[in-house]
Amino acid sequence: MKLNLYPIRLPLRDPFTISRGTITYQDSLVVELKHDGIAGYGEVTANDYYGHTITAMSDALNGLSEEDLAMCFDDSPESNWLHFSKRLGGDMFSLSALDMASHDWHARHSGSTLWHHWGLKWNSDLQSSFTIGIDSIEEMKRKLDADSGWDLYKIKLGTDHDLEIIRQLRQCTTATFRVDANCAWSAQQTIDYSQELQHLGVQFIEQPLPRSADAADKQRVLEESSLPIIADEDCQTEADLETCFELFDGINVKLCKCGGLTPARKMLTEAKRRGKLTMVGCMVESAVGISGAAQLAPLLDFADLDGANLISGSPTDGVKVQCGNLHMPARLGIGAELVSTALPQFLVQ
Structure with a gap:
């Protein structure tokens, strides 16, 4: 039962500009939940506009307890969502990556694609x-x-x-x-x-x-x-x-x-x-x-x-x-x- 975090930097093909500014790369955090030989993955990107950094999101997720991690595998993502929303202090960005990884793990564990x-x-x-x-x-x-x-x-x-x-x-x-x-x-x-x-x-x-x-x-x-x-x-x-x-x-x-x-x-x-x-x-x-x-x-x-x-x-x-x-x-x-x-x-x- 393990949570792994992978902070990655993604280079852009071209500078990307919207009305708020320009970026040439995107920092992102890939979350991996592993248990019973199965890995589930989630991702969330850093975002200056919404005030979310890779460091802050990593710290929040690394602060989860062993009991919290056990819930990711023992209970459904839907039943866990409110609990983790509170545990992560309402940080929707970190929560989104954890929630995705949990959904992925449960679908793989059931032998199915997630949409199915x-x-x-x-x-x-x-x-x-x-x-x-x-x-x-x-x-x-x-x-x-x-x-x-x-x-x-x-x-x-x-x-x-x-x-x-x-x-x-x-x-x-x-x-x-x-x-x-x-x-x-x-x-x-x-x-x-x-x-x-x-x-x-x-x-x-x-x-x-x-x-x-x-x-x-x-x-x-x-x-x-x-x-x-x-x-x-x-x-x-x-x-x-x-x-x-x-x-x-x-x-x-x-x-x-x-x-x-x-x-x-x-x-x-x-x-x-x-x-x-x-x-x-x-x-x-x-x-x-x-x-x-x-x-x-x-x-x-x-x-x-x-x-x-x-x-x-x-x-x-x-x-x-x-x-x-x-x-x-x-x-x-x-x-x-x-x-x-x-x-x-x-x-x-």
Whole structure:
């Protein structure tokens, strides 16, 4: 019965820019739960915006007792979730990795893939988008051309020339666009932009207004936008659901923000029941995190699971997203594994 932590640094293929800044690598923490000859894996990335560092998350997880670890194997992740939420002081990022590893272990122990272990039916029609970060228009065109062949592209916006970006990129492909402003727009901008974006083949707008924006502005956008509005920064935990159902057309669930697969599955199930659009997103992360999130495919209308496609190397293997299609490996659980021979070159001391 053992908990192993692997802090890794993932180099990016290209600098990745959103409205809040630029990164050239992503630090991540892979969690391994081992018992009875079975290993379960989870992952969470460091995130300055939400204030989570590899050191802090490692310290939190290393602080778990032997009794805590025994619970990971003896009891279901669903029944343990509240206990570990309290033990980790409400740290949803650390909790998400532990919860994923626990789900993975239990599914492997039962001899099943995780989605099948949950009793879900696989969604073979679901495709992921590929993300184009903010850059010069010429560089964004180059990135689009370098990863041609996808049917869906998520375009990061938040500049003073957002519409021109979409106009120019539209000349390069007939693929469907999704746009993500990462809280950079006002209500009036969103409403005005939505009209032209609709004509430019955009499917929806993700989180145009800041989380702190007035509810009245979000309500106005919901009512007057020509495109569906999907909550991201506004949709962090289960506690945000009711507000999101009132002010958005759908939700984008991130495992690290909500606390893992346990609450994510509940959030998505409730959103479907309420007639809302459902989406799971990712961070720039390895195949472990992507493989975990991919288990939710049966509950999704949209997927943004290209995080591992944005890095140039990783000591992991698992679900592969190729031109939008999710390819599941012939493994149990979430289908991910550590590649031990590659691990040393990515470890952060």
